[in-house]
Amino acid sequence: MRRSILLLLALAVLFVAGAAFASDYPSKPFECIAPAGPGGGWDTTMRMATKVLTEEGLVKSPMPVINKPGGGGGVALAYVQKKAGDPYSLIVYSPPLLLINLTGQTELSYKNVTPIAMLINDYGAFAVPKDSPYQSMTDVIEALKKDPKSVKIGGASSPGSMDHLQILQAAHAAGVSGLKEIAYIPFQGGESLAALLGGHVGVLSTGMAEVVGPLEAGDIRVLAVTSPERIAEGPLAAVPTLKEQGIDTVFINWRGIFGAPDMPQAEKAFMEDALGKMVQTASWDEICKRNGWTKAFMGSSDFATFLEKTNEEYKTLLTEIGLYKQAQ
Amino acid sequence: MDILQSLLYGFSVAATPINLAYMAFGSVLGTVLGMLPGLGPSTGVALFLPLTYAMRPETALITMCAIYYGAMFGGSRSSILLNIPGDGAAVASCFDGYPMAQKGQAEAALAISAIASFIGGLLSAVAFVALAVPMARFALRFGPPEYFTLMVFALAATAAISKEALLKGMISLLIGLMITTVGIDLQSGVQRFTFGLPELQSGIDFVVVIIGVYGIGEVFKNFETIKAKGAQAIQRKFGRIWISMEQWKRSWIPILRQTPVGFLIGILPGAGGTIAAMMAYNNEKQLSKHPEEFGKGAVEGLAAPEAANNACSIGAMIPMMTLGVPGSGTTAVMLGALLILGLQPGPLLFQHHPDVAWGVIASLFLANVVCAIINIPLAGALVRVLSVPPRILYPLVIVLALLGVYTINYSVMEFHILVLFGLVGYFMKSFKIPTAPLILAVVVGQSMEQSFRQSLMLSDGALSIFVRSPICITLLALAAVSIAWPFVSDMIKRKEPPKPAHAPAAPEE
Structure with a gap:
């Protein structure tokens, strides 16, 4: 009871x-x-x-x-x-x-x-030093097609994470074979940008927010953004999308x-x-x-x-x- | 004089009552957080972050900078009084600061640390104004191989700090490097030595190692003697917080020559306060006429790292302000705050928001003065911790240490690691194995490994990349010299006719 x-x-x-x-x-x-x-x-x-x-x-x-x-x-x-x-x-x-x-x-x-x-x-962005030979994403892709190891790509996340994936996705969509051989070099945080500014890596694969400052200052050039359409305002508005350059992919x-x-x-x-x-x-x-x-x-x-x-x-x-x- | 005019404008921004009030608040907060083991400047700045949303950007940034410097001032308080560094940058302050306190010179130790910090900070602020842009450009020449060789040099110099203990120093160094292999490997994503525990995935935080080896190790070590020493070990009378003329004479040159070292290391985005302070200490020991006093309470052995770590924290602002690249964990948080406030860090900050850029630079000067003013009287109160009997003090130290490490990841895993490293510290002290190489190795080990592997990826596996630039070659040569130096200087001394043993720098009693 x-x-x-x-x-x-x-x-x-x-x-x-x-x-x-x-x-x-x-x-x-x-x-x-x-x-x-x-x-x-x-x-x-x-x-x-x-x-x-x-x-x-x-x-x-x-x-x-x-x-x-x-x-x-x-x-x-x-x-x-x-x-x-x-x-x-x-x-x-x-x-x-x-x-x-x-x-x-x-x-x-x-x-x-x-x-x-x-x-x-x-969205992501791909940046190069201002004196880089690469003028467009197509140049980078061409170089990767000839020799996947020829372009050293820096990023701020570990392999298999976002910065790595977005360059691979672009390369994949553009028909680069040998994705495994692409040299992706992970840095920690801001060191990746320093490595690009110092010319230690050829291309930086990163988020859009990271490149706005140095782009505005003219220290780097941004070859492409991974958005479906161009960014409406600010310094990134002049940067073409991957799609515009014939690479049919978007990284969100x-x-x-x-x-x-x-x-x-x-x-x-x-x-x-x-x-x-x-x-x-x-x-x-x-x-x-x-x-x-x-x-x-x-x-x-x-x-x-x-x-x-x-x-x-x-x-x-x-x-x-x-x-x-x-x-x- | 464009720069001077801009700087004056900066002072007019920074020296408003509200900004000065926040600066004082930041300095106090930073000093207190810096003193507590485990809580460092990045915690302080992060804690303050939510409050900045409603503030004017220059006020927010000025306060954050004040917290940063405050922590650099405060970090060495617990190093000196308790042998527990507040964070990595304060480790080198233990080496001679704690022995000074043990010898009854705590007042002088606290004073010289504040004075050295002040001078180091002030000179660096001047250097900031004059050299920021060219220095930042120079720092960019440091790529992965340059960082790797820099760290090789720092470690070599620290391990070779005494000839007798070279082998023990190397052992200590290797243990340190081994500790840093725990966690997810950044290059491959593979887990190493994590035993499937998610808490170990991000590795063992160096703060836990520092607090364990120094703080807990010290408590364990004293536990042996606590009964024997009893009450006589505590200090009852306290003097004024100031230094003697003699101490000043020994310290001013080391302060002046190690400030540039700290400043330069601060500018490099991949280095940091720990390296700066350790290098300053090593340099002074090697340059000193009486290196045998180092580690036993040599005043210059405290002054040099204190000047260098403050200089470093100001140098670390340069890449953030001029390039938009954070130079340390703390400046990374500040950078985030700038973005949240709607400002784009980088060279254009000076054009778009000169009030913020120059206001912050002017605040480097002002905050230094504020910190010094706060710290000298504060030290007068803090020094009384030495009058607490060990049987009360040590349990308190353990509580503080546990609290400190818990705040790192909010996980109890840290407690286990802390006690483990307490035991490591105890055994190292018992067998007279130097702890400095271990600590520096733990701090730089991970980035050293990453730099090594990044270099090899850049060179497609060719080791020649490590001699690719004059910077690399110079650093490697310096590393070789610092290992050889103790032997060489010994040989030189033996050749000279034996001098009458130099007066052991007038005992201060």
Whole structure:
């Protein structure tokens, strides 16, 4: 008798708590994770998004951002597994979420987080020193076709990650054989730009944001951007796309917000809605403009489909260059 | 004089009451964070980052710079008083700073460190104004092979710091290099020695190694003697925080000649404060007339690295301001902040936002003064930590160390590694194996390996790339000389008629 009363009581408490959860959400502070150090793309995206969400009153609870760097985002991915079902854990990711899995660095994948919404797209760029013999992306491709080792390509991410993939994707689309032999030399952070400015590498494969400053100053030339259409404003507006140069490919650095695995439906819908409203605010427009981001909102289910499709594309490319590895 | 006019304009931007107030705030915050083991300038700047969104860009950047310098000033406080470096750049300050404190000269040690930091910073700020652009261009000539040979030189000089311990120095160095192989290999993406633990994928953070080997190792070492030493080890009377004329005479030349070393290393985007401070220390030891006093509380052995690491932090601003290339972890965060504030770092910053560019440069001068003003009285309070009995102090040190390493990755894995390196430090001290080569190897090991492999990829495998430029050849020659020097100088001394043992620099008591 006593036991059954206890059981009933426990059930009642659970029920009340559960109900309170859904309707009061959010009622306590979030934990917003940037899976890398401060100052980078993930960190900036998360900080900007939480800033607008709270300032516009779309989310009433505090949204402090914490940095969990390591393993190309893998450490944070392992961390959110412990938060399964917790609707107060948010994390930002981009292509490396798929890539660290496909290159075998972690067995966790995009399936181990809950996609809430894609927010922005960013694109890559290929830059050369100002006195480089290469005048266009076609010149680089021609050189690679003759001898894949002849052009030393620098980048700021590890092999098999974004900077590497975007040059391979371009070379692949242009019909370069011997993708495996292309000399990709990874540097850390800003050192890649220094290596280009000093003429130590022939081509720098990197994000658009990284090249704007030195391009404006005339220290480098940018041969191509990986966006589908030309960038509308700023110094990059004069730079042709890969497509314009007959290389039919686009490389997107998408960024979106995810929840912990098994994020409850109602809370996910709430956040999706809040983010959907956020991207329509003037302050978000301003932030995107300032950072050179292209607005690219995509809701939860579309985002999930997109991830699945993109994962297959990356897999094909990585298999081709022999970097695809199933984590043990 | 265009530059002077711009600089004056910069002062008019930086010296507004609000900017000065933020500068003072930044200096205090930086000093405090710098003192705490594990928390360094990059943590400070990152912590402050969210507050900058609502600020004017020049104020934000001035405050961040103040945090940076503050941390450089503060980093050596715990090196001197507790033998725990606040971060890598303060490791070399332990070598003679802590022995000074042990000899009852803590006041002088704290004072000379602030004075040397001040002078190093001020001279570098002048050099910044005069030489920023040509220096930045020069730094670009450093490609992977140049970095590799630079690190070979730094390590060789550190391992060969004493002839007797050359072999032990090499052992220490190799252990350090081995530690840096843990983690995901940047070139191939392969995991090395991670045992499948995601926490080890990004490698072992050098801050954990430093705090373990120095802080925890020191506590373990003292644990042996805690009963024997008991109460007499603590200092009860404290003097004024200042130095004697004698100490100044020994220090001013080392400060002046190691400042350029620190400044130059700061400008190189791939080097950093640890290398700068270690090199300054090595140089002074090799140039000194009484190298045997180094490591036992030689005042110039503290002054030189202190001047160099502050000079380095100012040098590190140059690639960021003039090229848009961050020269250190901290300036990388600042660069991110600039972008968030809507400014494009790089040469055009001076044209598009002269208020920010010159305001920040002027603040280099002002923040140095502010930091010095804050640090001298602060030292008067801090020095009293020496009056805390060991049985209370050491548990506190352990708590601080644990807190410090936890903030690196917010993972408990760091605790295990910390204790492990505490034991390593204990055994190294017991067997008199020098720890400096290990620490420097841990700091530079990863980038040294990467530079080596980047070089070989650039040359399609030909080793000749390491002698491709005059910079490489000079650095390799310097490395050879620094290993040979202890032997050579010994031979020279033996040939000279034995002088009456030089007066062991008047004991200060």
